[in-house]
Amino acid sequence: MSYQVLARKWRPKSFETLVGQDHVVRALTNALEQNRLHHAYLFTGTRGVGKTTVARILAKSLNCETGITAKPCGICDACTEIDRGRFVDLIEVDAASNTQVDAMRDLLDNAQYAPTAGRFKVYIIDEVHMLSKSAFNAMLKTLEEPPAHVKFILATTDPQKVPVTVLSRCLQFNLRQMAGTSIISHLQNILGQEKISYEPTALHLISRAAAGSMRDALSLTDQAIAYGGQTVNESEVRAMLGAIDQSYLYQLIDALLANDGAGIIAQARSMEERSLSFESALNDLAQLLHQIAVAQTVPDSVADDLPERNLLLDLAQRISPETLQLYYQIALLGRRDISLAPDEFAGFTMSLLRMLAFTPSESETKKPLSKPVNEPKPAMASQPIVKPAEEQIPSSLDKTHPQQANTLIEQAADTAVESSNLNSTEQSSENGSATQFNGNWRGLLDQLKLGLARNLALNSALLSYDENTMRFAIQDKDKSLLSAMYQDKLSSALQQHFGRKIRLEFSVEGSVNTPAKEVAQEKAVAQAGAENAIDQDSFVQALINDFGASIIPNSIKPISN
């Protein structure tokens, strides 16, 4: 028997065996079980996520000889012939091929005749967005007045190119990209049944290269089996995938952490020589930064068999959360703007150099990449090199205007603003300027990192303060906010801001003027202003008077909010 490729051999034949599209399966199952059938379905999603597979299972569900069912029997003539691609009442058209498009009109002319063998005549039209205008028109006629025995199942990777007139007559389902974990467990299952040995790390590499497409994952696995002589090994998969080896990303991050601009440029040159796409490199970099951030937040979530496990955990220890956020944001923006750059090389290197320029001046540990992951992290105090902020500003920026750098950061990234604020606070608390408090409690709130304690802070009115104590009043109804956890959080945010311990005292009172109240009052004033403006608008008045229009209560919102 000739070798059958995995994607074909393991193509799911029932909704139960379909992987990773639970939401679509649930909706279709319900519709079939309650006999709420639509005459046209549209499946959208990127390539290889299972659109035509779902379409064929649905065709069986509609035509199975046991009756309309979410669980087609798989053994009747209709089911087996659909599986073999030979069912006379299932007409499959690949709109990407022109010859079949020419035949669309004839095919659709035949729609009026009753099915020969099945309950329904089912038209599966793949890549439907490729149909010509005249083909769409021919289809639209049938879609508008479909004979009861006709079902359309359309599939497309590009729904935006499908005319609205067609879209509006279809029940739409969006098939998701397959999660990496779904792909890996599906591959494990298949290789187990095929009795082919594999290294788990190899499956991670394949799943990543497949980028959400189960079909790609299966054909890469096919290749790996051929390449590795009936086994799937990490080293061979790595060699096979070649170009997507991501070690260069780790080298880039390492250069960033070592403040090594020359190293970054050299790395970019070598990427250019290998013709790597700089745009996808920024995307991959953002993805890697995300992985590091997750590893930092939930170290246990890093799979034991992940090929880069040690590297990830190492970087998670060496980069601060703020820096990660900053890099991530710059990578995203760099990718968005790369088409505006003089060329991709410039766009890419400028993004990296921007990361370098705006790396917060924090006492980050800077050690070689080869450090074993379980080595204890040295205490911050043992890191003698805390660079003054100015030294971090590259020579290309005017050193006499650190403000200018801050403005740039604000433009570069939202998160950058946070980091730079954090920095300026730290810096100024060293020379004492931020310890001055002018009594503007509401203004101070915006500068504190409060998290859940923000609610307590907003509902507290500052009564008095001195260097070491702040006295607040809180309304009786808000007493529940006075939990030890919120008070601790508020206290530590203040300590971080002022650089010294601030004692908090609360008294409970009937009614006090809190920042929360002020905000609510300002909103009410803005709302009244907006409503007033709308009331007086002559166009709105004309609509009300001449056309019987009415303003929907609560629909007016002030523009500033």
Ligand SMILES: [Zn+2]
């Ligand atoms: Zn059947």
